[in-house]
Amino acid sequence: MSKFYRKAGSFSIAERHAIIKEQETSPLSNSSLWEKYTGSRKEEDTLNRWRKQLGYPALNYKERQYFREQLSHDMGNQPPSEEKLKTDHDVRAMAERIRLLESELETAKLKAEGYELMIHLAEQEFKTPIRKKSDTK
Numbered sequence: 001m002s003k004f005y006r007k008a009g010s011f012s013i014a015e016r017h018a019i020i021k022e023q024e025t026s027p028l029s030n031s032s033l034w035e036k037y038t039g040s041r042k043e044e045d046t047l048n049r050w051r052k053q054l055g056y057p058a059l060n061y062k063e064r065q066y067f068r069e070q071l072s073h074d075m076g077n078q079p080p081s082e083e084k085l086k087t088d089h090d091v092r093a094m095a096e097r098i099r100l101l102e103s104e105l106e107t108a109k110l111k112a113e114g115y116e117l118m119i120h121l122a123e124q125e126f127k128t129p130i131r132k133k134s135d136t137k
Contacts, residue, residue: 006038008046016050022086023047056089057096 011019023033034043051058119130 006040008038011037013054016054019052020047020054020056023051055093057092 019033019037023030026033028036031041031046034047035041048058095121122128123130
């Protein structure tokens with residue numbers, strides 16, 4: 001008896017949303033969850049790609065574990081409500097946004113430091129003041 005293998009492109013958008021929501025709350029690994037829906041053990045990062053395409057923040061293994069522990073603790077091992085999932089999704093989306101902004105800030109700081117160093121070296125090499133003096137008119 002052979003298994004039926006379903007391809008990633010055969011899932012509707014609604015089915016993808018349902019699988020992603022199950023991924024967040026299920027104790028199964030990504031490959032086990034993929035096998036449950038497709039029959040194939042080889043997942044090849046499709047679930048994470050779907051998360052990105054559908055606007056869900058990326059979740060690493062530790063975040064999934066923490067999220068599951070919080071849900072089981074808060075809900076007494078009951079399945080989470082749609083409202084709770086939406087709120088948690090919003091919180092994770094904000095946390096992802098904060099991470100992106102922090103990385104952009106770090107990049108901007110490095111650029112500013114590089115510009116300062118470049119100006120300092122140019123002033124030394126050409127023996128010409130480049131920075132504006134505060135008492136100029």
